[in-house]
Amino acid sequence: MGVVMSTYPFTEVEKKWRQKWEETQLYKTDMNNDVDKKLYCLVMFIYPSGDKLHIGHWYNYGPTDSWARFKRMQGYNVFEPMGYDAFGLPAENYAIKHGIHPAISTAQNIEYIRQQLKAIGAMYDWSKEINTSAPEYYKWTQWFFLLLYKNGLAYRKKAPVNWCPKCQTVLANEQVIEGRCERCETEVTHRDLEQWFFKITDYAEKLLEGHNRIDWPEKTITMQKNWIGKSEGAKIIFQVDKSEDKIEVFTTRPDTLWGVTYMVLAPEHPLVAKLTTEQQREVVNNYVAQARKESDIQRTSTEKEKTGVFTGAYAINPVNNERVPIWIADYVLVTYGTGAVMAVPGHDTRDFEFATKYNLPIREVISPDGKPHEKLKEAYIDAGIMINSGEFTGTPSKEGIEKVIRYLEENKFGEKTVNYKLRDWLISRQRYWGAPIPIVYCPDCGEVPVPEDQLPVVLPEKVDFKGRGESPLKTNPDFVNTTCPKCGKPARREVDTMDTFVCSSWYYLRFPNPEIDTYPFDKDLVKKWLPVDQYVGGAEHAVMHLMYARFFAKVLYDLKLIDFDEPFKRLVHQGVITKDSNKMSKSRGNVVNPDIFVEKYGSDTFRMYMMFMGSYEDGGDWSDEGITGIHRFINRVWRLIDLLKDNKATGNETKESKELERIRHYTIKMVTNDLERFHFNTAISRIMELVNGMYLYIQNVPLEQQNRQVLEDAKETLVLLIAPFAPHFAEECWEKIGKPYSIFNARWPEYDEAKTQKDTIPIAVQVNGKLRATIEVERNAADETVLGIALADEKIQKHVGGKTIVKKIVVKNRLINFVVK
RNA sequence: GCGAGAGUGGCGGAAUUGGCAGACGCGCUAGACUUAGGAUCUAGUACCUUUUCCGGUGUGGGGGUUCGAGUCCCCCCUCUCGCACCA
DSSP, X not given: OOSOOOOOOHHHHHHHHHHHHHHTTTTOOOSSSSGGGEEEEEEOOBOOOSSOSOXXXXXXXXXXXXXXXXHHHTTOEEEOOOEEOOOSHHHXXXXXXXXXXXXXXXXXXXXXXXXXXXXXXXXXXXXXXXXXXXXXXXXXXXXXXXXXXXXXXXXXXXXXXXXXXXXXXXXXXXXEETTEETTTOOBOEEEEEEEEEEOGGGGHHHHHHHGGGSBOOHHHHHHHHHHHOOEEEEEEEEEETTSSOEEEEEESOGGGGGGOOEEEEOTTOTTHHHHOOGGGHHHHHHHHHHHHHSOHHHHHOTTSOOOEEEEEEEEEOTTTOOEEEEEEETTSOTTSTTSEEEEOTTTOHHHHHHHHHTTOOOOOOEESSSSOOSOOSSOOOSOOEXXXXXXXXXXXXXXXXXXXXXXXHHTTSEEEEEEOSOOOEEOEESOSSSOBOOEEEETTTEEEEOOGGGOOOOOOSOOOTTOSSSOGGGGOHHHHEEEOTTTOSEEEEOOOEEOHHHHTTSHHHHTTOTTOOSSSSOHHHHHHHOSEEEEEOOGGGTTTHHHHHHHHHHHHHHTTSXXXXXXXXXXXXXXEEEETTEEOOTTTTOOOOHHHHHHHHOHHHHHHHHHHHSOTTTEEEEOTTXXXXXXXXHHHHHHHHHHTTTOOOOBOOOHHHHHHHHHHHHHHHHHHHHHHTTOHXXXXXXXXXXXXXXXXXXXHSXXXXXXXXXXXXXXXXXXXXXXXXXXXXXXXHHHHTTOOSOGGGSOOOOOOGGGGSOSEEEEEEEETTEEEEEEEEETTOOHHHHHHHHHHOHHHHHHHTTSOEEEEEEETTTEEEEEEO
């Protein structure tokens, strides 16, 4: 090519612009002006686990920042903050292992991670950094606890709870994945403990309703819906025979009530001990003991054959006064509904299996055709006609549900009920590195909340956090021993700390002003900037963080402290990056270390390659060779800018320049649309096409004929379009082509729809659906004209000649199909 | 077991509404430039047949709807994710 080839010097360039951006405070968001054009773009802040920034973080933060930059260039006043979700087990476990205090290791970690985050070159407004483990922050986490407490939404109760033997703490239901600890995958066991809960169940209905008003992935909404698990049915009361006791059951099929042939209580049901007869006591006790010993994994395995024992007691079916035996079985869960079920083996698969095993009667009360059948081979669970059901016999079962409920209500046998799978959120943890729960236990006054003006309850530094199974805070007498805020007498502090998910349930409110020390968030700025317009983070938080954060927003909304109840208007989940189509993991030894590639190719190239690998929401497969494609592309653009530096083109050339101009407009259009939808990979390939087009033009048209203006426009557009993807690089190019700092204050290019289209278009000509020729015609040419040209084509003649054309299909500007016989 | 999504060249992946399958990149091949190239530029690259042309086949498998199906419908296989006795 005869030109000295230069290579893009990313190391210096990236350093240069990072410095300049910082000096000029380019990314400091003006929170008070341009609020009508505000755009709050948030990524899930980082949980500094000690692993530093891994590729998943990069994949979350890099592309989201590109999107935010695109929005900024479109004229939005973008706010993009970053912070540290710094409480939590990793720091504490690290401390136990290495003897370094969590406060110190966390501080070191944050220091290091901040540098790595800066290397991404994102538009974070560093003046708004948050650290949830700082007293200035967790003071307000405690404040929120008190707020919920005062409003009856935080309470303490003894309950069988999930216990992780490895983490030595209780876990919320959401943190138990298939019977294992969400964090360390240890099998979870049960303990009866006095624990703190947030009453998220009060918000089940509101959490479901809000789903209709948010632009979230359908899958995530479905997961939340399933987790909340709403089901409508009836509560029915069965009297225990020869006793004052009553058994309450929940059923979605009151229409099958006449088919009840026994009752089942969960082994943990409070009535079990009371009901059991002397003869049965021993077997029942043994069974209960056995059930308690088993883990959830063992107990809930659907492969496991159902077991149970008879209590010796009987219950009376309210609708027909039948006396049915009461059993206990571990297929009934104490945590769902009332912990007791009416068993209808004829119409419930589980009951059928159980009844068959223990020779309990099976009665048909729903029939597909309204006629009774000899013997059921399996449970008939679908709708049908009610039979053997007293006055309801003959009623279609769906109608029957409503009618039976009315009948139950009239006779006070039961009532219509909605039941939810959702449990209250267990928030106390027997760990050290978290926000202390601001409660004091006084021998006289009982449970006393710490007054707001005494917050924060400071996490003491000196504790023995190597303790096993008990809250480390218990080991610091100075912390534990205090005085009652009410009566002043000696009292003890609560020694449990809060689940870290409490910290992250409100952080998005604090970002606009993390300095504020009179309130958890700046009401004025929150009114202007919230809710979050775009939220991006991993799908693994679908039922944890994302539901808790919604819960908090709804509570605050109901208390009139904020004026919105859905915190995240639009949500996108980034996909997972794999290596050789496998999940990256230390045990597989296939972890890609971002630092190595950032050093080798630069931050922009690394980010851009991640965005090019696959579609953002699906993730992609990392390839050490693949990144060279982006590396080459960046250099290709760099040389192109160089080539066009002293653009000596003087010509007026029109044919090819017109095509280049078309490509330019078309590229702007496609890149804009793709960026909007987070389709980064295709956006990048469009820019590549523009670059390819520019090279072709320069090479195919002699220099003196080249159209200067068209080239200049293409060059400027190219740099602007590439800016969100490769910010340092584009800033340098922008300066090179003589534009004023900064490109991120420049406007995103506009396109003209008319100019994106070609004058002549290739039309595919098919005969009987098979492609036989391609013809070039004027855009929007009349059908007749196009047909004429197509028919005249000799290849078409070959296939059509001598046959009858039965049908001619014309798809304008696209295709023709001749159907011949 | 139930529910959702996916399955496209040697590889990563494209393809709003059914309308030229394989954009873009990696890899590979050839040419150019070079003392050299693991640099760069250009061209080619789904498979089969064929020297070429011309043909034929092709989006996990099988059926269907349609002038026309990667796209819609039915059945089956595989993978991923979610739920997993929820009464």
